[in-house]
Amino acid sequence: MSDFWAGVQIWFQNFNARYGVAALICLGVLVLALFMYTIIKTVIAGQSKERKVQLRAKMADEKIRLRAAESLADMISYQTTPDDRNELKRLISYIKKRYPKLFAEAEIENSDCGLLFCLKTKNNLKKPLLFCGHLDVVPAGEGWKHPPFGGKSDGGKIYGRGACDCKGPVTAMLEAIESLLCEGDRPQRDLWFAFGGDEETGGEQGAAVFAELLEKKGVTFDLILDEGGYIAKSHSDSKDFPIALIGVGEKQSCYFNLKASGQGGHSGMPRGRTALGALAEAVCRIEMIGNKKKLTPMAKRFLVQSMPAMSFSKRYLVANMPFTRPFLKKAFVNDFEVSSLMGSTLVPTRVQGSDADNMLVSTAECVVNAQLMPSQSAEKTLAFLKRLVADLDIEVTMSGATEKVKLTSTDSEMYKTLCEVLKERYPGIPCLEWISSGCSDAAHYGNLSDSILYFTPIVMEKKTAFSAHGAEERISEESLGAAVEIYKKLMVI
Numbered sequence: 001m002s003d004f005w006a007g008v009q010i011w012f013q014n015f016n017a018r019y020g021v022a023a024l025i026c027l028g029v030l031v032l033a034l035f036m037y038t039i040i041k042t043v044i045a046g047q048s049k050e051r052k053v054q055l056r057a058k059m060a061d062e063k064i065r066l067r068a069a070e071s072l073a074d075m076i077s078y079q080t081t082p083d084d085r086n087e088l089k090r091l092i093s094y095i096k097k098r099y100p101k102l103f104a105e106a107e108i109e110n111s112d113c114g115l116l117f118c119l120k121t122k123n124n125l126k127k128p129l130l131f132c133g134h135l136d137v138v139p140a141g142e143g144w145k146h147p148p149f150g151g152k153s154d155g156g157k158i159y160g161r162g163a164c165d166c167k168g169p170v171t172a173m174l175e176a177i178e179s180l181l182c183e184g185d186r187p188q189r190d191l192w193f194a195f196g197g198d199e200e201t202g203g204e205q206g207a208a209v210f211a212e213l214l215e216k217k218g219v220t221f222d223l224i225l226d227e228g229g230y231i232a233k234s235h236s237d238s239k240d241f242p243i244a245l246i247g248v249g250e251k252q253s254c255y256f257n258l259k260a261s262g263q264g265g266h267s268g269m270p271r272g273r274t275a276l277g278a279l280a281e282a283v284c285r286i287e288m289i290g291n292k293k294k295l296t297p298m299a300k301r302f303l304v305q306s307m308p309a310m311s312f313s314k315r316y317l318v319a320n321m322p323f324t325r326p327f328l329k330k331a332f333v334n335d336f337e338v339s340s341l342m343g344s345t346l347v348p349t350r351v352q353g354s355d356a357d358n359m360l361v362s363t364a365e366c367v368v369n370a371q372l373m374p375s376q377s378a379e380k381t382l383a384f385l386k387r388l389v390a391d392l393d394i395e396v397t398m399s400g401a402t403e404k405v406k407l408t409s410t411d412s413e414m415y416k417t418l419c420e421v422l423k424e425r426y427p428g429i430p431c432l433e434w435i436s437s438g439c440s441d442a443a444h445y446g447n448l449s450d451s452i453l454y455f456t457p458i459v460m461e462k463k464t465a466f467s468a469h470g471a472e473e474r475i476s477e478e479s480l481g482a483a484v485e486i487y488k489k490l491m492v493i
Contacts, residue, residue, distance in 0.1 A: 064481050065478065073160070078094065080262060104326065109210075113206040113359075129221055131192070132194050132224060133196075136196070138161070140161050143471030146160070157476050158475055163474050172487055177193075227454065230244075231459045232244075238310075243429065244419070244429055248410065250416070252404045253372075254370040254372060254398045254400070256368045257399050263395045274361075275360075276364045279365075290385075292343060295325060295329070296342060302327070307319060345371045348366050381476075382396065402443045408451050422457065437452040440451050442454060457483045458479050
């Protein structure tokens with residue numbers, strides 16, 4: 001063996017003496033050629049799909065826009081938070097009065113915790129459609145400049161809790177069908193509307209009851225359309241690249257309880273690790289380990305379609321996958337739309353510990369909310385959490401989970417139809433498939449259709465989208481009016 005390696009070394013020395021300079025030059029040329037290839041590939045990727053145009057659309061009919069804005073302002077004034085069922089009943093009464101043409105013909109199936117009704121047609125040539133939304137809202141919270149339940153219009157925007165989530169979309173749907181009926185434009189199929197009254201708390205008394213009722217009736221749908229994606233005025237690093245984010249599924253939302261045990265007593269006499277200390281250790285581990293990102297197939301497709309909107313450095317990384325794959329996660333870690341497709345999330349939310357400043361508790365508890373990608377399961381996540389805190393005195397249990405939903409194909413007729421309607425309204429806008437966050441009412445309707453899409457045809461800036469559960473929630477009057485007209489198109493497909 002030693003003679004063999006000696007021969008190899010002699011050969012290498014002779015080769016290096018004769019051809020070393022030429023070999024280095026060839027290697028340098030090869031590296032330079034590969035680098036130039038990646039640069040050219042990046043440039044072509046941006047130019048081949050370039051769409052540097054601002055969001056263009058036909059102006060919404062003024063009469064439709066003003067009436068929708070007035071209706072939404074009225075609906076916002078009803079404080080339909082989870083703890084006030086009377087306000088929900090009052091809002092439902094308002095809706096029935098506000099849309100007399102619709103409710104003179106509609107058959108109301110349930111109005112106990114929300115509103116489920118059907119507008120039947122004599123033609124009935126196609127399977128029905130189901131339009132979903134919800135009438136409840138989260139509490140107002142702090143930080144408002146405009147009254148949270150005032151429905152105030154300021155600068156062409158309507159402010160108030162529920163403006164985006166979800167009284168704005170519900171208003172647009174109601175205005176759309178009322179307008180169609182007033183114009184005498186009859187749908188060619190039955191239209192169902194399901195507006196839950198407890199979506200923000202899981203939908204068990206609203207959407208779950210509606211779904212059971214529909215299953216007993218044997219009703220199935222060509223399309224179920226619920227909130228989720230939206231129309232973004234800008235995308236990635238470009239201000240002039242509007243997109244339609246269409247949710248083809250949603251993450252499964254699960255809740256896990258972590259209960260840590262330790263020695264209680266006076267804070268001046270601690271004995272070993274406290275329950276709160278063990279819980280804090282568990283929380284740190286979850287945040288460090290539980291949110292690892294990976295390049296899922298959907299994330300890869302999303303990135304490829306988004307290349308024209310990216311800066312050159314980001315586009316370079318995407319255009320030259322898989323060689324640049326290790327750098328992608330860091331490059332897009334702060335991009336919500338991309339990072340949400342790169343895996344599940346585990347986030348500690350509610351914590352309960354001592355009730356006194358100088359008391360050690362024997363138990364401390366924490367709730368962890370998991371938003372799981374379709375490829376993952378609640379059971380495996382529970383097992384992962386148990387392994388993660390196995391050396392700590394912590395009990396992990398699962399307290400609840402939403403229904404696991406199947407993904408709708410982008411090749412489906414309904415997905416393509418939705419894109420066509422949007423492009424008619426907003427010429428040239430690309431439709432990108434997306435996964436929305438869990439907890440929507442549509443998760444309860446999984447057995448009723450093969451096409452469930454999560455999308456609201458409302459134009460939003462990122463700041464507006466993030467205001468849904470925050471202060472100064474708002475929606476533009478023009479976008480609301482346009483949404484009415486888009487829903488009108490969808491209701492007659």
